[in-house]
Amino acid sequence: MKLNVNGRERDVEVPEDTPLLWVLRDELQLTGTKFGCGIAQCGACTVHLDGRPVRSCMTAVGKVGEAKVTTIEGLSGRVTDAIQGAWHEIDVPQCGYCQSGQVMSAVALLTKSAKPSDADIEAAMKGNVCRCATYHRIRQAIRNASDSLEG
Amino acid sequence: MSNDRLDTTLSRRQFLHSTAAAGAGLVLGVHLPAKLSHAAATDAASGPFSPNAFIRITPDDIVTVIVKHIEFGQGPLTGLATLVAEELDADWGQVRGELAPADVTRFAHTLGPVQFTGGSTAMANSFMQMRKAGAAARAMLVEAAAAEWGVPVASVTVDAGRVKEIAGSRSKRFGELVAAASRLSPPTEVTLKKPEDFKLIGTHVPKLDTPSKTNGEAIYTIDVQRPGLLTALVAHPPRFGGKVKKLDDTKARQVAGVEDVKILPEGVAVYARGYWAAKQGRDRLDIEWDEAHAETRDSERVITEYRELAQEPGLPAGRRGDPDAALASAKTVIESEYVFPFLAHAPMEPLDCVIEKQGDRYEVWMGAQGASRDHTALADELGVPLEQVQLNIQLAGGSFGRRAQHKSQFAREAAHALQAIDGRAPIKLLWSREDDIRGGFYRPIYVHRLKGGLDADGKIVAWQQVIVGQSVQKGGALETMFIKDGVDLTSVEGAANLSYAVPNLDVSLHSPELGVPVLWWRSVGHTHTGYTSETFIDELLTAGGQDPVTGRLALLAEHPRHRAVLTAAAEMADWGSAPPEGRARGVAVHESFGTLVAQVAEVGRDAKGSPKVERVWCAVDCGLAVNPDIVKAQMEGGIGFGLGAALTGEITLAAGRVVQSNFHDYRPIRIDDMPHVEVRVLPSAKPPSGVGEPGVPPIAPAVSNAWAALTGNRFRRLPFRGARA
Structure with missing residues (x-):
């Protein structure tokens, strides 16, 4: 089966019901995407399909088709720079394990809506669990990134 | 491994003794574990300079600090590297952190012959050791440069990663001195900086692991x-x-x-x-x-058994005055029972x-x-x-x-x-998430039964507390250290040593056996004792017609550090001013792991009528804050972690089987329940104490006290949003 991952065509031989997460991690060695729950409840496995955030642990690889898969390793562009810069600026991560997923969700949010309200931020980020509870800084970093994109 | 006593009594005394002169600029003896192989570095001219087990400087000018405490978010990678960089006068940009492998001969805790991270002790036990390591490396670089230039060592200094003549113009990068410094013997004594000369300690040094934890490169x-x-x-x-x-x-x-x-x-x-x-x-x-031989009880049955046990006193854990007589003669007696569920740790990486x-x-x-x-x-x-x-x-x-x-x-x-x-x-x-949630090693179920007595003036005259729950130390590696006369000190920490000047006190403990494996959970005994101490004192003060802040302050005359954090948090929250419509404020102050934390929570109702925490003000005294921003982050995270458990955290057993299985029914806090948090780090010249755990204990009682102020109801069963709360 062919997949478009981070702009490259990849060939994988796996059963179609294999979750995209495990294809990325175990077949393609793209380990930035993390396993947290396996049932789309924590968001650690968030990747983009054609720019849309999805939970790769519940996305069967057979359903991906020609959609462009972007993982944390393949993120780039103005919004990505703004988000990662904001994350650095106020040292958001603690253990860091969930942060690939947080960044993926935050980039998708600001790509769709450059000036999100607090309610927009909560709605977009509610699916991403952080057991270190870095939420206070995640909220702040998204606001800062949004401001920097405006300027 | 988390332990109050480890940090606050035996070792803390030694620690304070050994650091009484910390940073006084005095000459101190150095005995540091050496790097693994002496031969490797000295033979190869191009090899790294490793003056001791904690530092490796390579010809490319990179200073790698080997960090003996595991990094899982609490910040030792950056914090311990900061201590080395400070005394070495390295430029922060050239510093890297690397986790030490398991090797007790080189990386033992300063408390004893074990290599471990816990009890919020990483910074406290490394503060002098890592500074000495940095100072020793600096002295060797200076000696190497002085020899090469044919000048006395006193005429050479180090600044921002360069070794230079004080009066002259010659200077060298660290990397240029690696070979020469490698041929020198490490010093037997070093001079540490005076605190007023610190350039990195006490500042917001950017964390070393942030970039790799933001772009997916960090390897777990x-x-x-x-x-x-x-x-x-x-x-x-x-x-x-x-x-x-x-x-x-x-x-x-x-x-x-x-x-x-x-x-x-x-x-x-x-x-x-x-x-x-x-x-x-x-x-x-x-x-x-x-x-x-399997455990087949329901958790509800266990709680019923514990409630029965709590009717009778357990083994004595703390006593002052004559509590029985004081209760008998009290004008008002208030009784209360609290129930705490099993909690899973559920770290994001299984x-x-x-x-x-x-x-x-x-x-x-x-x-x-x-x-x-x-x-x-x-x-x-x-x-x-x-x-x-x-x-x-x-x-x-x-x-x-x-x-x-x-x-x-x-x-x-x-x-x-x-x-x-x-x-x-x-x-x-x-392990899958299901393995993790159902895998045991929980924070135990606890039941507390409290009785408090007030005299005719509303003054608190008696406090009686019975605690029931499994010991997390029994049968463990630290059993002899922490179980004294049958009392697990970590089951009663934060209760047996109640800080408030209540003249008559009786705290006792039952430690029943149960076939469910249990373990320390961020802040250990304080997870439940912090709640009972701080909600019951609030209830007694309120019943006696006293303000929660001024009432506490009056009972903390002997505890200036408690008073300072409490006063600061109250000031930050503008305690006494009217909260916004539909909200109320509650307060809690608690010491754990040698660190004092006070929090004020402002609480309203969510759409379902349960508590919604809008704002938290937090003041912390952790001694000298090596990296104040990491201290703040640990308070924010501790507040979120403790709040999540208080709102929804609960593991239950049905006929011995764990009912919950994943994040849909063992519900972690999410961004929409995270309050706005403000943290103030109080200035201190005392040696640093831990921050990984102490942010956790005050939040649940602060929220509970706010809820009582808002509704008149007190949560006596956790979690607050649980079916039985």
Whole structure:
């Protein structure tokens, strides 16, 4: 089966019901995407399909088709720079394990809506669990990134 | 490993003694563990300069600090590197951090011959050791430069990563002095900086691990790749204490990618190429369990039993005055009972370990919090001397205590899994989230029964408290250290030593046995004693007509540090001003691990009528804050972690089976429940104490006290949003 991952065509031989997460991690060695729950409840496995955030642990690889898969390793562009810069600026991560997923969700949010309200931020980020509870800084970093994109 | 006593009594006294002159600019003796191999660096002119076990400077000018405490978010990688960089006068940009491997000969805790991270002690135990390591390296670089220039060492200094003549113009990069410095003997004494000369300590130094944790490059155990690696998943018994009776693995072996199935002491292991095949295989196992010795009670039944036990006093844990007489003569007596559920740690990265046989040696990758204990356990299980097991400590995706087990049960499971296939392939043992939530090692269930007496003036004259719950130390590695006369000090910490000047006090403890494995959980005994101490004092003060802040302050005359954080938090919250419509404020102050934290929570109602925490003001005194921003982050995170548990955290058993299984029913806090948090770090010249745990205990009682102010109702059963609250 062919997949478009981070702009490259990849060939994988796996059963179609294999979750995209495990294809990325175990077949393609793209380990930035993390396993947290396996049932789309924590968001650690968030990747983009054609720019849309999805939970790769519940996305069967057979359903991906020609959609462009972007993982944390393949993120780039103005919004990505703004988000990662904001994350650095106020040292958001603690253990860091969930942060690939947080960044993926935050980039998708600001790509769709450059000036999100607090309610927009909560709605977009509610699916991403952080057991270190870095939420206070995640909220702040998204606001800062949004401001920097405006300027 | 988390322990109050470890930090606040025995060792703290020694620590304070040894650091009384901390940073006074005095000459101090240095005895630091050496780097592993002396020969390697001195022979090769281009090799690194490793003056001791903690520092490696390479010709490219990079200073790598070897950090003996595991990093799972609490910040030692940056914090300990800061201590070295400060005394070395390195430029922060040239500093890197690296986690030390398991090697108790070089990386033991300063408290004793074990390598571990816990009890919020990383900074306290490393503060002098790492500074001395940096100062020793600096002295050698200076000596090397002085010799080369033919000048006295006193005429050479170091500034921002350059060694230079004080009066002259000559200077050298660290990298240029690596070869010459490597030929020198480490100094036997060093001079440490005076605090007023600190350039990095006390400032917001950017964290070393932020970039790699923002772009996906950070490598955790789960990310370790080895050629030919098999993923192993283990089917564990559905009830604690169960064993495999009969196995039919026919269907599991039919799954494409499944390579083998083996019975282990812990359950049944399925080995496969990749997680998904292993999971498919495990799902198809047909196992009959022997549950003759399994725990089969409901958690509700356990709570009922504990409530009965709480009617009678337990073993004495703390006593002042004559509480019986004081209660008998009190004008008003208030009684209250509190129930705390099992809690799982549920770190984001589930438990995992990569283990590989390499001839007669083994290499292991693991986020081991109790590094030397896990190292020993692995060698024991594998049947080889310790020297033949290389345990690489990995970044860990959270722990909260879960990755430090008394008997290294998880490390042993990994060894068993490798042995069962005769080490023929490297394996990655991985627990699923369900394994984690149902895997035990919980914060125990506790029941507290309290009685308080007020005199005619509303003054608190008596406090009687009975605590019931499993000991987290019993049968463990630290049992003799922490169980005294039958009392687990970590079950009563924060209660038996109640800070308030209540003249008559009686705290006692029952530690019943239960077939459910339990463990320390971020802030240990303070997770429940902080709640009872701070909500019951609030209730008594309110009943006596006193303000929660001024009433507390009046009872803390002997505790200036408590008073200072409480006063600061109250000031930040503008305590006494009217909260916004529909909200109320509550306060709590608690000491744990030598650190004082006060929090004020402003609470309203959510759409379902349960508490919604809008704002939290937090003041912390952790001694000298090496990195104030990390201290703030730990307070924010501790508040979120503690609040999540208080709102929804609960593990229950139905006929011995764990009811919850994943994040949909063991519900962690999410961004929409995270309050706005403001933290003030109080200035202090005292040696640093820990910050990983102390942010947790005050939040639940502060919220509960606010809720009582808002509604008149007090939460006596946790979690607040639980069915029985």
